[in-house]
Amino acid sequence: MKTVSLGSLQQVLLSFRNVLQGGQNIVTCKICGETLKTPMMLQKCSHVFCSLCIRRWFDSNCICPECRIPSSTGELYKVRLVEDIVELWNTLTNEAQVLNQLITENQFHLDRFENVEEHFSCSRNTSLDLTPVDTVEKERVPPDTESKEYQVETPKKNQRKRKRNPSQEGRTSQKIAECPICGIHISIRLIQHHVDICLTKQSYSRESIKSAELLTDTKSSVDDERSEASLHASFEKRPTTLWYKNLSDKKLKDILHYYGLSTKGDRNALIRRHKEFVFRYNAELDSKFPRPVSSVIKDIEEWEKQQEWMNVSEEASKLPLGRPLPVNNDACHIVTSDFESLVQQAKRTRVKTGNNFCASNFYEESMGQDDISVFTQQDSEYS
């Protein structure tokens, strides 16, 4: 049985975690900012987005959100490999969270070792010349197989590293630096390795861009193709709006009813609902395991509620705070006139039936609009 030193294990784990963090960008949809859900690739530029996001975008536009190359819904392609990789990614990140916990716990232990080490070095500095100790340690390369040994092993290892670069004295293991290329926070120990990886990646991508440029140079007709494509896209885009324009309300309601959607609301609401249904339905078709239509309909009902709530909150946010809410003057007028007539009637009854003072007072407070007619009838009976 071989024991692994805690320091090296931690290094591996840290680098693994950083790689995971860096890769998150790759599997993120640029539209919704979340991990890709049923990824779809565009034919011309091979950019990948969530099916639902890109379909919604293509409803009002016909360019790729990332590179502006004209394209449309018809150029979306399913790539099962990407979908599988994203799935794999999700499981990996879940595992990584467990690892993360492990690392933070171990960090704690390492701190403790470092304290011990400081103690060691102090005592040695006073008593011994350090260089012979260093060579002795270097000779003893294979770590001892006894499990007890590794606790002592880590501080010594750290010590050796410190001696090599005295400029970086201090807690090097805790210091975190930022990669100048991708911006990931990473431990100083690992930064060199990480930057190397980043640089190779960057040069690779640059090469690919260059090759692409070369391609465009050789093909002078690319621009023509693009303009053609944009024309094509605009043609493809047009029918949806036209289709809705030519559709009567009744027909639209029939269609919605046919799919089991609600037919409430004005024409705009109906169109929005139908559009959303089509987006979601198509997105379901793209996915690996499409859900039944009923769940899509449920989702749409949920979505509409959200939308409604958002509208309400937006209106609320538009109102300037500190000012009273706008009052409906007509309604106010009606209420006051009712109230005044009520008071007058109450006064009259009080005059006529002087001993019923308390009762009339009670009426004045509790009576609603409906009671007025009853009361006036009584009044006329009295008079």
Add this chain to the structure above:
Amino acid sequence: MAPSRRLYKEWEELERAQKQDPDIFLYPIDDNLLHWQAKLKGPADSPYEGGTFVLDIRIPNNYPLSAPNVRMKTKIFHPNIHAKTGEICLDILKTTWSPAWTLQSVCRAILVLLSHPEPDSPLNCDAGNLLRAGDLRGFRSVAKMYTVLYAKE
């Protein structure tokens, strides 16, 4: 699609990378993710150097699909920014918006616009005319004056 989820992601990203970009300080107002404010440091080598410019950012309901509504709150003398309303004439905020842009990148684009004005599509005609007439010195001095008067905290 609720914009709040994506805005939350952007906010998280900002929290992580706030130190990276010292020229932009972007934050939501009153814990409302649909209303943000940004403070931009005037770019160096421009008449706006040394000033702090406040942006008011309103997020529409279908946010990543349509552009945020950005206005300059600080008074500024710039050909592409309206002197009174603070409206900003920037193509990515209007016609060529793409959901791949983020609030941070929009702020960066506005910073670039500050250092590279486009006098050919002016919202502030005075500034545009000065630049188009080639009176760079006059433009710079007026812009500098506005910066000193309004953009210094």
